[in-house]
Amino acid sequence: MLTGWFNIIKRIGLQPDRKGGDVKRLMVVNSFSFITAILCAFCGVTLAWISGDWSILYTALGFVCGFLSILAFNRIGWYGTAKFSLMFVFCMVMLYYGATFGESTQVHFLGLFLIGVPLLICTPDEQELRFMCLLMILVCLALLETNYYYQLISPMEMSRQELFFFRWLIMSVVLTLNFMVIRFYQLNITGLLKRLQKKNESLNRKNDLVLRKEAELKQINAKLSAYNEHLAQEVEARTSALTQGNMIMEEMISNLKNSNRQLREQDNLLTAQLKELEEAREALVQARDTAEKANLAKSAYLREISHEIRNPLNAVIGMTYLLLNEIDNRNRIPQNALAYIESISTSGHTLLEIVNNVLELARIEAGKIDQVQPEPFNLRDWLRGVSAIYQNAAQVKDVAIQLQIDNRLPSIIYGDRVHLTQIVNNLLGNAIKFSPEKKKVTLHCFRKESMQWCIRVSDEGIGIPEDKQRVIFQPFEQADASIQENYGGTGLGLTITRRIAEMMGGSITVWSHPGAGTAFTVTLPLNAESVTGGLQPLENTTAAQHEYAAFPDETRVLLMEDSEINQLIMQRFFSNVGVTLHVANNGEDGLALARKVHPDIIIMDMHMPRMTGLEVIVQLRKDPVLAHIPVIAISADAFHEQQDEAKNAGVNEYLIKPIEFDRLYNVISQYLRKQSQFRMRVIKAS
DSSP states (O other), rough: OOOHHHHHHTTOOOTTTTHHHHOOOHHHHHHHHHHHHHHHHHHHHHHHHHHHOHHHHHHHHHHHHHHHHHHHHHHTTHHHHHHHHHHHHHHHHHHHHHHOGGGGGGGGGHHHHHHHHHHHHHHTHHHHHHHHHHHHHHHHHHHHHHHHHSSSSOOOOOOHHHHHHHHHHHHHHHHHHHHHHHHHHHHHHHHHHHHHHHHHHHHHHHHHHHHHHHHHHHHHHHHHHHHHHHHHHHHHHHHHHHHHHHHHHHHHHHHHHHHHHHHHHHHHHHHHHHHHHHHHHHHHHHHHHHHHHHHHHHHHHHHHHHHHHHHHHHHHHHHHHHHOHHHHHHHHSSSHHHHHHHHHHHHHHHHHHHHHHHHHHHHHTTTTTOOOEEEEEEHHHHHHHHHHHHHHHHHHTTTTEEEEEEEEEEEEEEEHHHHHHHHHHHHHHHHHHTTTOOEEEEEEEEEEEEEEEEEEEOOSSSSGGGGGTTTTTSTOSSSOOHHHHHHOOSSSHOOOOOOOOHTTEEEEEEEETTTEEEEEEEEOOHHHHHHHHOOOOOOOSSSOOOOOOOOOOOOOEEEEOOHHHHHHHHHHHHTTTTEEEEEEESEEEEHHHHHOOOOEEEESSSOSSSHHHHHHHHHHHHHHTTTOOOOEEEOOOOHHHHHHHHHHHHHHHSEESSHHHHHHHHHHHHHEEEEEHHHHHHHHHO
């Protein structure tokens, strides 16, 4: 490979019209320039390292650039300039190192090498250039000797050992260059001898050929005499042959006509086949259009189904959340009823998980899976928050959740927190589902290698047979039919988890033994920024909160929602945090109420009568009085296209039903702080 690169460098600037001698001289110049640049760089680094004077390295790098510029001159066709520049840079190297290190380094022996170079690289027509190069070498030698005699430039002070090493290093370079000159001369002489030998052999072959031709001519002359005698007989024979040839030609013409007819028939057949193919292509296009329409219809159907399911789920999960998390309710509800409510809450979250998994799989199959969006976040806070969310579901089954975090992991991780949460949610949900009572589920996060980290969720459940472990990552696949009957589920969670892990550059593996439990391990790359630090985590909104601090009394929140159940849930939630909620049943009334009360925050559904959420947000952003008010959309539309459309219209935050009250509380707190800071700036400015 190195030989190939060196051959490319030797041929820089080579033109097809160059003669043999010029080609060799060009290759000699390129070879000298490249090899000397390497030697100069090596000597510069070595001398600077040993002497401790790094200016030697910078000068050596300047010489390296000078030698490499000669390749550029040859590349653009400035051959004479390249030859003169080669000798000039060599002279500068000899002057610099001779003056810097003194005569004891024997650098002036480089002149012996330089005297032979012009004779090697210049053509007989370049007498003036050859004279200038030789004169420049002699002038440089004279300047060096003058400096050695009069000590005009004092050499660098060096120890005897350094001087000995420098002298032999420079002498090695000089010997190497002299060897190159001798080698090039040897190659030229060898080539000349080979050419002379080839010419001599060619002349000998031509002489032998002439002798053979003379003998052949004598034989031919004798044959011509005999040939003339039989010429008449030959003419008759040729005439007979021509007659037979004409007969054969006529037969061939007849065959060609038959072939032409067959070709026309084949052409007609191909035309018919082409027509059939065109009709088949049109049928395929129609089938593709039909499939695309069916896919669009499926997407529209999934959007509508998702919207219709999430609205009642919002009521179920919202009501059970308020019943379970309001202290007054817990004190008044009997324990058996409380258990029923917890079961309803768990079932609601299970149904929500199924809906999310079905939508996610549909997006994956349609090629619309979200891109990885890494961000810095606090690993330990995130893990505690995610595991806390599943405490209620675990308590219902009397299963303990144990969290283990490796101390070798950095505090701040750079990754896609949303997709990581989806992975942990699927694995934790399955582990709790398949764990019997009085057992535990372990969420273990640890560092595997220097640039890898793992999330492992293990349980003490029924386990998975070895022959079924290969199919559980396929869509809608479970270990056996009894799983669906006894535990439920769609068989989509592991499929989505695997695809998300692969999308983030990782993988997922499973260990399981029937009756001994199961452990799923997701291995992910540990981003270098996570290891080196320097990242600021985003505000964590996943931590489970159940007791909220009250908002300021003057806080005004406007809710635009046409569902009475959702109004009731939101009024109950905001009453717990000390806020009186202003409620509008449709978008038109909500816009009028906003202009009347000037709320601090507007919360609205995207599907409302009289004016939709998109129409309302457009009007809000056009109104200079209301344009600054943060708008939080709470909708059952879970597709990212719908979220992007709302955010592009001006929505600040988009929350999906069923409502996560912890996230809602954190988002409102965040925007209230911003509003307070905005009012303070307005007051100071006025």
